[in-house]
C-alpha cells in the first residue's frame with residue numbers, strides 16, 4: 001500500500017509566481033522548496049534528456065556503494081521523484097524497509113504516483129515522508145544505509161545535513177552521496193559550466209524553467225570539492241570518507257561509513 005506522510009507545510013507554495021524568484025539568486029531553503037515544486041512535473045523527463053539516460057547509471061553506482069542488502073532498513077534523503085528510493089527497494093526486497101524523505105510536496109506526489117502506477121512486491125516496502133534533511137524525523141541509529149542523490153548541494157546547511165545522516169545511521173552503516181562534482185581542474189569546471197549554459201538552460205527554457213536550471217551553475221560553484229566533502233564528513237563523526245569522481249569528473253560520489 002503506497003504511503004505518503006505530510007509533516008511540514010510550504011509557506012512559500014502559495015506565493016504568486018512573480019515573487020517566487022529573483023534571477024538565479026536562490027538562497028534560502030524556502031526558495032529552494034518552491035524551485036523543486038515547480039520543476040517536479042518535468043524533472044524526470046529532463047534528467048533523461050539532459051544526461052542522455054546516464055543518470056540512471058550514476059544512480060545504480062550510488063546504490064552499489066551503500067552495501068544495502070535484503071531485509072535492510074534504508075533511507076533515501078532528498079528523494080525527489082524517487083529514482084534512488086525505487087532502486088534501494090529492489091536491493092532490500094519486500095522484507096526490507098525503505099523510506100524516501102523530501103521537503104517538496106510536488107516531488108513526493110510524483111514519487112507516490114510512480115509507486116502506485118508500477119506494481120512490484122518490493123515497492124510495497126516504500127514509504128514517502130515529507131521532512132527536512134537538516135532535521136530528519138527519525139530516531140538515532142535507525143538505518144543500515146542511506147542514499148542522497150543530487151541533494152546535499154541543494155541543502156543550505158550542509159554541515160547539519162551531514163550530522164543528521166550520522167545520527168540516524170547505525171554504527172557500521174554507509175551513506176552514499178551522489179552529486180555534481182565541483183572539480184578542481186579548470187578544464188572540467190569550464191566544460192561543466194559550458195554544458196549548463198549551452199545545453200541545460202536552453203533545453204529547460206523550452207519548458208519555461210530557465211531560471212530554475214540557471215540555479216544549477218551557482219549551486220555547483222558554491223558546493224564543496226571532493227576533499228572538502230570528505231573533511232565535512234569526518235568532522236560530522238564518520239570514521240571513513242572517500243570521494244570518487246566519474247564521467248570525466250562531471251559527477252562525484254561521497255561514500256561515508258559511521
Ligand SMILES: C/C(=C\Cc1cc(O)c2ccccc2c1O)CCC[C@H](C)CCC[C@H](C)CCCC(C)C
Pocket residue numbers: 039046047050051052054055150153154195196200212213215216247248250
Ligand atoms: C542528473 C541531472 C540533473 C539533476 C539535477 C540536480 C539538481 O540539483 C537540480 C537543481 C535544479 C534544477 C534541476 C536539477 C537537476 O535536474 C542531469 C545532469 C545532466 C548534466 C548537466 C549533463 C550531463 C552530460 C552528459 C550526457 C554526460 C556525458 C558524460 C561523458 C562521459 C563526458
Ligand SMILES: C[S@@+](CC[C@H](N)C(=O)[O-])C[C@H]1O[C@@H](n2cnc3c(N)ncnc32)[C@H](O)[C@@H]1O
Pocket residue numbers: 029032033036037077078079080081082083084101102103104107131132133134148149150151154155156
Ligand atoms: C535535484 S533533486 C534530486 C532528487 C533525487 N534524489 C534524484 O536523484 O533524482 C533534489 C531534491 O532535494 C530536495 N531537497 C533540497 N533541500 C532539501 C532539504 N533541506 N530537505 C529535504 N529535501 C530537500 C528537493 O526538494 C529535491 O526533491
